[in-house]
Amino acid sequence: MTDAGEKFRAPAAETLEAPQEDQSSLKDRVLDFVAGPASTVDLVRSTSAPLPLAPIDYSDPSQVTAVLDLAARVGGLLLACGSGNRDTELQIKAVTSAYGLTQIQVDITLTSVTVYHLIGARRTPITAMRVVNSPIPDFERLRHTDRVVRKIRAGHLSLDDAIEAIDKVEREPSKYRLRVIYAGWAMLASSVTILLGSGLAVALIAAAVTLAIVVVIGELAARELPTFFQNAVGGLIATLSAAILNAIQDYMPFDMQPSRLIASGIVVMLAGLTLVQALQDGMTGAPVTGSARFFDTMLLTGGIVAGIALGIELSGIFGIPLPDVIAGSDLNFSQATVRVLAGTCASLAFALASNAGFTALAVSGTAALLGSLMYYFALIPAGIHPVTSAGAAATLIGLIGGLLARRWSIPPLITAVSGVTPLLPGMTIYRGMHALLHDEAIAGFTALASALGVATALAAGIVLGEWMARRMRRPRVLTEDSGLKRPHIARRRTIRPAPQRAKLRRVRVNRFKGGMNPRLR
Incomplete structure (x- = not known):
């Protein structure tokens, strides 16, 4: 019983020391102001296999083909605007993983983008390819494509809406005369x-x-x-x-x-x-x-x-x-x-x-x-x-x-x-x-x-x-409780039981973008 009581009181004692860590929130606010949100590539690298945000019918070849074609079109736009090979590949995988296709193969050359996937029990291969013209710097179109990828990854666009958004990016005229x-x-x-x-x-x-x-x-x-x-x-x-x-x-x-x-x-x-x-x-x-x-x-x-x-x-x-x-x-x-x-x-x-x-x-x-x-x-x-x-x-x-x-x-x-x-x-x-x-x-x-x-x-x-x-400006990573926190190195602390006469202080509940801080109940 004594060991069980110490194990039960240990989280409470650790929670009492939480306000000391909250004092460093000023550093996080300064970094948020200077660096702002993470880039699209950083968001892709934050998790190895993102959860499907807008799943599709994986047994329907037409829907799987539509997702692969959408990803190939996004990659073609990025390459045509001058983006690098590695960043383009990561953003293509971000688009497909947002719709549940995480096991894809991407092949990028100077003039083409190919996306490959297997579906069904018979593992039927489906391939989408996009031919790319010579790279021409078009920074406004590059920014609009990046914005569409962000919305897809955040789950704000269904498959049909994403296809319509990419169509709009491809048809949009030049910003200047x-x-x-x-x-x-x-x-x-x-x-x-x-x-x-x-x-x-x-x-x-x-x-x-x-x-x-x-x-x-x-x-x-x-x-x-x-x-x-x-x-x-x-x-x-x-x-x-x-x-x-x-x-x-x-x-x-x-x-x-x-x-x-x-x-x-x-x-x-x-x-x-x-x-x-x-x-x-x-x-x-x-x-x-x-x-x-x-x-x-x-x-x-x-x-x-x-x-x-x-x-x-x-x-x-x-x-x-x-x-x-x-x-x-x-x-x-x-x-x-x-x-x-x-x-x-x-x-x-x-x-x-x-x-x-x-x-x-x-x-x-x-x-x-x-x-x-x-x-x-x-x-x-x-x-x-x-x-x-x-x-x-x-x-x-x-x-x-x-x-x-x-x-x-x-x-x-x-x-x-x-x-x-x-x-x-x-x-x-x-x-x-x-x-x-x-x-x-x-x-x-x-x-x-x-x-x-x-x-x-x-x-x-x-x-x-x-x-x-x-x-x-490291990306936030997913935790077990579905919250978001920044990775850091925690120093080892010795957990001591709280004194009998010590008055327990209630930790202030602070909200942040990823969820709620732990609090004493």
Whole structure:
């Protein structure tokens, strides 16, 4: 009886110490305010096999096929908007598990999504496949797709409602008109030109040249010219424009450096490619898709390089050769400030050109601002190598962008891609091509290898920053009483029986999102 009485009183004694743990609720409130809700990927990872929230008739092949087709369409939208392989696979499984299909197989390539499942006693195979077009950054559609996945996982959408919601996402027009998209690309070019050290007049010229590039590429795409030749034409326009302006340099009242104009055009065309996403896929366990994306990106980048090389050769034939690239000097405080602001504007401009909403614009700009401050005020003045500096700045962008994206329910991909846009190695690529075409093979290959190193550092920094954000903002996990709590390490305590004369204190009942705290009855 004595042992039984101690076992009975032990929970009561432990409950009396509960107010000491409730004092730490301020930390949870601060984390909730800073990081906000968990991302969709974190919600998927919180449980290995979610309970069916809207079950279907598993013996009906038509309903099972409808669920698989819905999941394949969601995956196709995510891939088409530039999402990574691993995150897309997790969100596909989140959709199927929400309707009770937890034992599925997913196969994702660069151009297709396949979802496979077995039903019935005879284990009849059912497969749904979705063909994916070339990835085009569309941040608003990516956000709407993420919102539909959240609603499906929360059990707010039946199967028919989810299919209707995905139909609406696929049919929705662009958030902005074409003139706004063009203005975003022009603003990106002018911001990059200022970032490289040019003045306002050269920035306006870069905006005009970029508008010409975007319009011409759009017309060529409408006539179904392969993308490789579209990029080659864009690089040719940028190089010839810089050569013509260099020829009339004596008649202009401002200093004109053609290399900066060409570099801004390279960054504009590189920003729409998926180089960072390709390297991310390789680092997160999807080598097949990563290799395909990397090859596609390298091929399209080769088109840009071919156009630049052709432009340099034509300018030499016409007697207006381009000058050598002038190395940048050390930055003072005012120059660093201008470059930080220009980098932030470049990030906002790329997000605007990629059809991002106002909330995504604000989050992307904030992440880019903090990353640029670290890059130009801490890393570069300290003499750190540009590759290492780019990786460290990208890590901060991935961390801050990941936390802010969760706070405002935005896919972290938006802040990652937009935030690293000012750090793309446009000038390094042009320096390498200029050296190769002037019989400086060692300097040319060194510059191109440095450009690839910067791109790899940016991708690695984004992946590391995202991982750190998820560790700081860990998802809630299910408990045995169906409540939700955050995982933590509890220290071992010695449970002592309560004194006979001690007055039992009643613990205040605190409510939280997952249920109720234990209380003394």
